[in-house]
Amino acid sequence: MAISLVITSGKGGVGKSTTAANLGTALALMNRRVCMIDLDIGLRNLDVIMGLSNRIIYDIVDVVMGRAQLHQALVKDKRFDDKLYLLPAAQNSDKNVLTPANVVDIVNQLRPDFDYILLDCPAGIEQGFQNAIAGADGAIVICTPEIPSVSDADRVVGILEQTDMKLAPRLIINRINRQMMNSGDTMDVDEITKHLSIGLLGIVFEDSNVILASNRGVPVVMDPEDNASQGYRNIARRVLGESVPLMTLKEQKPTFFQKLFGRHQHKH
Amino acid sequence: MDSVILKGRKNGYEITLNASANFDDNMVDLNRLLEKLSEAEQESDSDLGFYLKTGSRLLNDAQMKRIYDLFDKYKGFSIADLQADVADLAAIAAAEKVNHIHVEMATIRSGQEVSYESDVLFLGNLHPNGVLKSRGNIFVMGDCSGILCAGFPDNEDAIIVGDISNVPQIRISDTVEIINKKNQQFSKSTVALINDLHVLDFDTLDHLSSLRPKLYRKMEDNL
Incomplete structure (x- = not known):
């Protein structure tokens, strides 16, 4: 039976869909059966990040309205055998068509066939957010080291604590700029974790490869050498219950030759 | 008979x-x-x-x-x-609610508003955009970065005691003060209260006996 996790943040643009795509992919790479559900009705983009846009025939609203069966709407990612599926959001439907009860029903139908169900939550705390948290056993809260993001995450954690979830919410600090954090220009990992008072699931460094990967429709986590990929892989291992140390915040100093040839500029 | x-x-x-x-x-x-x-x-x-x-x-x-x-x-x-x-239990409970000091240790997060009928001793964390409201006095010992609202809605005698350096705004009864750290030094013994001119003012705890004699006597009796 699957564990359902909602990936939420309150604030937009902090990397919810990117995290859902990469965490889902990382779990599939670790041989877990994963279904990702995009709940951002009207502004779907999980399919774009996964490179599955051209394969969508039905969406979640079609399922709810009875125009399609659930298994017909699931988009299989062929790169991972039978391990990774996406239930896409509708792009041109009224976002209020979906109710929390619909999401709970869909999640319960999917549970027997998967190990993990990841619910990609829309930004905000309105109907879409309520739909997403209704179907979840636990929450992963994403925030970046910016005060507006931390403040919104705080609001979301407050709401999550008031709902009766089986698992306590956990935090991912995304898009960490090591240089700024080390120089004290942004809140550091400890400060954010202490402020939000929830368990830290992992950290991910700012990485231009994430944007490139999203543009290409190939989640960055598929590149084992990448820095952000390592962060997502560690997070997936922690989701599976492994104990993995946090990645170091220390910056790699470029060697003489890297300086000479300017190759270090592309690394973070 | x-x-x-x-x-x-x-x-x-x-x-x-x-x-x-x-x-x-x-x-x-x-x-x-x-x-x-x-x-x-x-x-x-x-x-x-x-x-x-x-x-x-x-x-x-x-x-x-x-x-x-x-x-x-x-x-x-x-x-x-x-x-x-x-008296019946409901009346006693209502009186108890108003008269005793409630010790609050919770975290009040952004967007949350916690209200009390009685005085509050706050030991928890008040996050930015969180609101702690009381009909009585508020005594702060925890970390406060949200709004403190004492004497709500019309208790002019209410006070706020404690270090409010990180609090963006305090309210007592119908008065509001935006805290500006540059103009004011705060410490654990800072008292915020409404003065005789009905203006929100700051003083220190050692003057409480003259500022709020009734409250001071009540606190002495409770000790």
């Missing part, structure tokens, strides 16, 4: 209904007493108000109605006051 005792007091007549006796017996005896008194008072035109005491018996509505109906039968007699030595 054992279950009903009539006594003359400075302010009038007091009738005690013995709580250990059956209430029906009380009523029979009270009727007999009032009958006797009405015979004695026949020639007097003045109205007599009685202070009724029911001891440890708390009357229900039906019992109270029976007593009032009985007094209505006797012209010139009325009930000035009806009191028991006990």
Whole structure:
């Protein structure tokens, strides 16, 4: 039976869909059966990040309205055998068509066939957010080291604590700029974790490869050498219950030759 | 007439209904007493108000109605006051809510608003955009970065005590103060209160006895 996790943040643009795509992919790479559900009705983009846009025939609203069966709407990612599926959001439907009860029903139908169900939550705390948290056993809260993001995450954690979830919410600090954090220009990992008072699931460094990967429709986590990929892989291992140390915040100093040839500029 | 005792007091007549006796017996005896008194008072035109005491018996509505109906039968007699030595649990709980100091240790997150009827000793974390509201006073010992609102909505005597350096705004009764750290130094013994000019002002705890003598005495009594 699957564990359902909602990936939420309150604030937009902090990397919810990117995290859902990469965490889902990382779990599939670790041989877990994963279904990702995009709940951002009207502004779907999980399919774009996964490179599955051209394969969508039905969406979640079609399922709810009875125009399609659930298994017909699931988009299989062929790169991972039978391990990774996406239930896409509708792009041109009224976002209020979906109710929390619909999401709970869909999640319960999917549970027997998967190990993990990841619910990609829309930004905000309105109907879409309520739909997403209704179907979840636990929450992963994403925030970046910016005060507006931390403040919104705080609001979301407050709401999550008031709902009766089986698992306590956990935090991912995304898009960490090591240089700024080390120089004290942004809140550091400890400060954010202490402020939000929830368990830290992992950290991910700012990485231009994430944007490139999203543009290409190939989640960055598929590149084992990448820095952000390592962060997502560690997070997936922690989701599976492994104990993995946090990645170091220390910056790699470029060697003489890297300086000479300017190759270090592309690394973070 | 054992279950009903009539006594003359400075302010009038007091009738005690013995709580250990059956209430029906009380009523029979009270009727007999009032009958006797009405015979004695026949020639007097003045109205007599009685202070009724029911001891440890708390009357229900039906019992109270029976007593009032009985007094209505006797012209010139009325009930000035009806009191028991006990209160019901709901009244005690309501009084308790207002009078005791609530110790709050929770984290109040962004967007959350926590309200109390009584004074609050705050040991928790008040995050930015969180609101701690109290009808009484607020004593701060925890980390506060949200809005503190004492004496809500109209208690001008309320105070806020503690280090409010990181608090963006405090409110007491209908006054609001935006905290500007540059203009004001705060410490654990800072007291925020409404002064005689109805302006939100700051002082220190060592002046509390002169600023809020009633509160100071109450706190001394509790210690």
